[in-house]
Amino acid sequence: xxxxxxxxxxxxxxxxxxxxxxxxxxxxxxxxxxxxxxxxxxxxxxxxxxxxxxxxxxxxxxxxxxxxxxxxxxxxxxxxxxxxxxxxxxxxxxxxxxxxxxxxxxxxxxxxxxxxxxxxxxxxxxxxxxxxxxxxxxxxxxxxxxxxxxxxxxxxxxxxxxxxxxxxxxxxxxxxxxxxxxxxxxxxxxxxxxxxxxxxxxxxxxxxxxxxxxxxxxxxxxxxxxxxxxxxxxxxxxxxxxxxxxxxxxxxxxxxxxxxxxxxxxxxxxxxxxxxxxxxxxxxxxxxxxxxxxxxxxxxxxxxxxxxxxx
Numbered sequence: 597x598x599x600x601x602x603x604x605x606x607x608x609x610x611x612x613x614x615x616x617x618x619x620x621x622x623x624x625x626x627x628x629x630x631x632x633x634x635x636x637x638x639x640x641x642x643x644x645x646x647x648x649x650x651x652x653x654x655x656x657x658x659x660x661x662x663x664x665x666x667x668x669x670x671x672x673x674x675x676x677x678x679x680x681x682x683x684x685x686x687x688x689x690x691x692x693x694x695x696x697x698x699x700x701x702x703x704x705x706x707x708x709x710x711x712x713x714x715x716x717x718x719x720x721x722x723x724x725x726x727x728x729x730x731x732x733x734x735x736x737x738x739x740x741x742x743x744x745x746x747x748x749x750x751x752x753x754x755x756x757x758x759x760x761x762x763x764x765x766x767x768x769x770x771x772x773x774x775x776x777x778x779x780x781x782x783x784x785x786x787x788x789x790x791x792x793x794x795x796x797x798x799x800x801x802x803x804x805x806x807x808x809x810x811x812x813x814x815x816x817x818x819x820x821x822x823x824x825x826x827x828x829x830x831x832x833x834x835x836x837x838x839x840x841x842x843x844x845x846x847x848x849x850x851x852x853x854x855x856x857x858x859x860x861x862x863x864x865x866x867x868x869x870x871x872x873x874x875x876x877x878x879x880x881x882x883x884x885x886x887x888x889x890x891x892x893x894x895x896x897x898x899x900x901x902x903x904x905x906x907x
Contacts (some may be wrong), residue, residue: 601685601813604801605795609653609794613674615682620703627704628682631669633660635708639738640901641671643713645701645721647743647854647881649760649812651681653798654718658893665894666885669903673713675704677724679813686834689815694720698727705735712901716740716893718881719854723748723835730838738843738900740893743854743880745846746836747774750851757820763800764814767807783851783879792879795883836863845896851879871896 629894630652635641642662644655652674659672666672676683677697680720686692701724705713714737717725722744759779776796784792792837803809844867848860864872873892875882884890898905 599812602809603682603811604803607797608887609656610682613652613656613659615676617682618704618707620678620700620707622687624684625678625686626684626738627678627700628676629704629708630674631708632663632673633668635671635673635710637709638698639669639671641673641710641713642666642897643673643675643701643705643710643715645675645677645715645717645724646680647719647721648682648756649680649810649879650718650721650799651676651811653681654881655884656798657883657905658890661885661887661890662894665891666897666903670791670897670901673708673710675701677701677721679816681811685813685815689813691817692813692816692819694723694727695731696729697724701725701728702732702735711735712737714738714740714897716742716882717744718742719744723832725837726832726835729841730835733841736839736842738845738896739839740845740847740896742847742882742884743849743852745855745859746832747856749854749856749859749861751822755853757817760810760817760820762815763808764810768806772802772808780879784883785877786881787878791885793881795881822833825830833866836866840867843896843900845873845893846870847873847875847882847892849875849878849880849882854880 598653615628615630617628620627645734646654662672678700679685679692715725722741725739746813752825776793780792799811800808801811846863848855875889
C-alpha cells in the first residue's frame with residue numbers, strides 16, 4: 597500500500613497549479629500532473645520534472661514565462677514524481693529509484709495519450725529522463741537537462757542530506773525564516789529574501805503546531821545516508837548516451853553542487869551537437885524566473901518540434 601502524507605490545503609505554491617491524479621502502477625499509487633494548454637494529436641508538449649525531493653512548484657515561474665513565449669502551440673505538463681509534492685508515496689524506501697520513476701513517467705505519458713514530448717528535468721529529474729530515454733527512446737523529441745548528468749556529485753548529496761535532516765521538525769516560523777534564508781543565501785547571492793522564502797516553502801510547509809514539515813516522503817532522506825563527501829560515484833554514461841536519438845540542451849547553474857564542471861565538460865564532448873547554457877549566480881534548483889534563463893529553453897523547444905516563433 598502507498599502511504600499518504602498530510603498536505604496543507606492552502607499551500608500558496610500549489611494554488612495556481614491544480615493537478616489531476618493519474619493511477620500508475622499499484623492501484624493505490626498516483627502521480628500528480630498539471631497540464632497547461634490543450635493536449636491533442638499532433639501537438640508535442642513540454643514535460644517538466646523537478647529534482648530529488650522537489651515538486652512541480654519549482655517550475656511555476658518557468659511555466660508563466662514559457663507560456664508567454666510558446667503561446668498555445670505547446671502544452672506544458674508538470675509532473676510530481678511519486679513521493680514528491682501531491683503524488684502518493686511508494687510503499688517502502690527500497691522502491692524509490694530513477695529506473696522506477698522513469699517507468700512511472702512512461703506510464704503517465706501513456707495515460708495522457710502523449711506519444712512524443714520534449715522533456716526538461718532538474719537534477720535528479722534529469723537522471724530520470726536519461727533512464728526514460730533508455731527504456732522508451734521513441735517518446736523523446738528532445739531533452740533539456742538542468743544541473744543533471746550521468747555522474748552525481750557526492751558533495752551535493754551529503755549537503756542535501758544534512759540540510760534536510762536539520763530541517764526535520766524545526767519549530768517556530770518566526771525563527772525558521774532567518775535560519776532557512778541563511779541556509780540557501782549562499783547559493784543565490786543578491787536574490788531578495790521574499791524569493792528565498794518562496795524557494796524554501798516549495799518543498800516544506802509549517803504545520804498547525806508550528807513545525808516545519810516536508811512536502812516529500814521522509815524516506816527519501818534515508819536513501820542519502822550511505823554517501824560521504826569523498827565518495828566517487830559510479831558514472832552512468834550509457835544512460836546519458838541513450839539521449840543521442842533526439843536534440844539535447846544542457847544547462848548548469850554557476851553555483852551548483854549537483855553537477856561538477858568537469859562532468860558538464862565531458863557531456864559536451866560526448867554531445868558536440870548539444871546546446872549549452874550557464875545560469876549565472878545561482879545554485880540548484882535553478883529559479884527559472886527570468887526571461888533570459890527561460891527563453892533558451894523555449895527556443896530549443898521550438899527547434900526540436902519545428903515550431904516557428906510567433907511574430
